[in-house]
Amino acid sequence: MILKYENDVLDEEHASGHFYHVCQGQIQEQEIMVPPPDEPYECPTCGVDLETEDFFLAQQRGWS
């Protein structure tokens, strides 16, 4: 698991939900934004590439 998705249905301001990187098994407190398709977010700590499709997958099932 590299990405966790949380969506609070009562939080209308953030209806698209929140993404958190799971870094070496630890869920990070800082939420991360969906990167552009051609610019995956590379974590400076663990080196994993978080691509746009990982975010879509996480949105569908809560994690990726």
Ligand SMILES: [Zn+2]
């Ligand atoms: Zn990481």
